[in-house]
Amino acid sequence: MTVPSTPDGAGARDTADARQEKRPWPRQVLAPLALAQFVCSFAGSNMNVMIKDISGDLGTTVQGVQTAITVFLLVMAALMIPGGILTDRYGRKRCLIIGLAVYGVGTVLSAVAPGLGILILGNSIFQGVGTALLIPPVYILTTLLFTNVADRARAFGAIMAMGGIGAAAGPLIGGLITSAISWRAAFVFQALVVAVIIVLTRRIDDPLPPDPGRVFDTVGAVLSATGLVLVVMGILAADENAWLMTGLILLGALMLVAFFRWVRAKERAGAQPLLHTELFRNRTSNLGLITQHTQWLILLGVSFVVAAYLQVVRGYDAISTGVIFSASTLGLLVSSLGAERLAKRREQRTLIMAGFATSVCGIGVLLALAHGSPSVWTFVPGLLLIGLGMGLMLTPSVNVVQSSFSEDQQGEISGLSRSVSNLGSSVGTAIAGTILVADPAVGPYAVALVVLAVIGLGGLGAATMLPRTPPPTRHG
Template identity: 65%
Template structure:
């Protein structure tokens, strides 16, 4: 009887993965597909390229400001309820963007509503996965599927967006997002929240404001790196100072017996801290390589959006294969090993993007390097997420999920900013800027491999066993 109940529970958990993984796909897709629609959107809306870039930047800022507070609110309102509400807000935002007559309405739909929706729905994806899959290997397989669709969404976003824009219209790309949201809402009937909501749970409003200000300043500073260096430094220093005050205030609240937005004890776990840093580097590499190669292909090689997206298919394939294989690989290898090998494979792929691309003129010269990068990132991202989420018991999943997603978003912003700064800084002649930007990312891959050596060798079978 117990075996039958266990089998039914595992089957229900697996059915629940479809809407959760699709949610991660569409949010990752939305973060990259607009890059190939900027010219069409600016002409149609009567604005400039800079105007569309402002909308994209505001989307990142809204996510950065709300990811941690929204994650904490899942304890108060329930994980499934926040997931459904986030999907609804996101869907309204996508439809608003699709019918936008001007830049202002686009900002309301894409930057604000889709940003708020993303911040609401993404933390429950990781919390619910952690709560439903207790065995570390089953959890790795689940996170492998989520990471695979997230990586595919980010890597294939320019291709899908480029095809829809070229064949139909840029507005249809937002309609596509809304249709996917409808599918997820239908599938979300299978989502079950195993932990009851606690409406009496306190919420640290002051901490939410401080964390939002600090994270917004950090993201703005990162994005300003390739424009105004002094402003970028001021924002980064200011953001770090605000976050330091946020941590100090949180510790003081905790000593007074009150519940802060994020407990400072969350950062006393070595495995989680190291895992968070590896996530930052992984998303830096993914978005940095994507930006650098896409810019080089379109500016230096003259490829259009669809051709550029097709070339990135090699990275998409690599991410899909290695992420889906993560569950089986965890049964044979330690997660620490997979993270280290993933970074090394990514650095090898980056090296190939320099040497093979310089030696061969054709588009196929990019395939080996992009495939290696996709395989490496897919191999390491799943265990990194699993290590972080599994380091804490279920009552702390709301905190760690928001922090984890905030770190990933910072990594994405930092990767694009660093690569973009090197490309436009004029440190070397224009023909060598690509190699320099890619080379710096390759060094970061090696740093990630060294960082992986700090991860614990022992695996934990139950969430939270290492945290307490």
């Protein structure tokens, strides 16, 4: 039966309205998207309080556990951009579910790991690959489903808050589970959360069909991933061999240069590259990416240094270490809850600058109060300030980057943004861990924190160069 056509296109509008009615209200889909970011951020930090337990159980060293943590973060960073392209090609919801399934397999392998090799396979490889597949859909779906600018800002705020809380609360939750049961149960906990997310994804309706014709730039993906891996592995090798470190970093840099030359050649030929070079010509976005990278570098770097020091030097168990880190979780939660209200009164540039200043002050307090003091409570003020600072600037940095591009570029910029953030996490762990692992006593601990503080000042400098923009106009 033929549907009569109408001169005003009412039939087409009715069909679109019907599809909109079938699509769940965006707030209903926010829960699985925010939980997905939470569990991935949790995985990046919860192992920090298990260093002593894992190394003793698996017969490895602190450096072995550090390698597993860093490789997990690095795999995420290296594959996040290709993951964003695959999302467009095969569909956002499909990649989200596949990524969750791969991640879940990794948690099970990690939970039953008899040695460091299987732990790296499960935690670093499977969970890293799964994260690279599931995180880009989280940000792209948020952009597409939350069409109202204010709703989208609140949604990104909730997701970034859950990500920050996952990273900050990872040590506390991991410590509680490890002390009450075992470190293996922490991976079982992640598997259960993943199962809940998969069930909740039934509420999600992918608003755009997949694009099977989207070309995947395999050479570009290999060049970019290899370059990132070599650079971070070079940082990890710093405490073993200076020549090896230099060689790996230089080789990684050459691979990244080759990647950008390849991308430009593809663009000149009219072909589809892994990333368009125009993404790197936006000054505001570039500065926003620097602040994102630095934020996660500081958060994960401080988390690893303090956790390793407390366990290896002070001899604290997992739960004691986790309880200490609840200070940063509390700070991040408080500032995240007030982020929306602050965003209405202050420009994003101001919030990012204030976040860096507060975090650097927190590191200074850690050095001043915790250095040589036997009291566990001397760590609380510094960690609280770091959490407050992170909560202030995580969401504004994402908004600065995402809002710099049109909706048809959200897939690429989302992948690049998440890759830069996760690269910051892996570099932070690598830099801090390399300094500390050599001899985790008071000297290297202080040096590692000073290095992180200097990097934080660099992030503050980048934030000062962001353009001034007035806060959103308040109505009513």
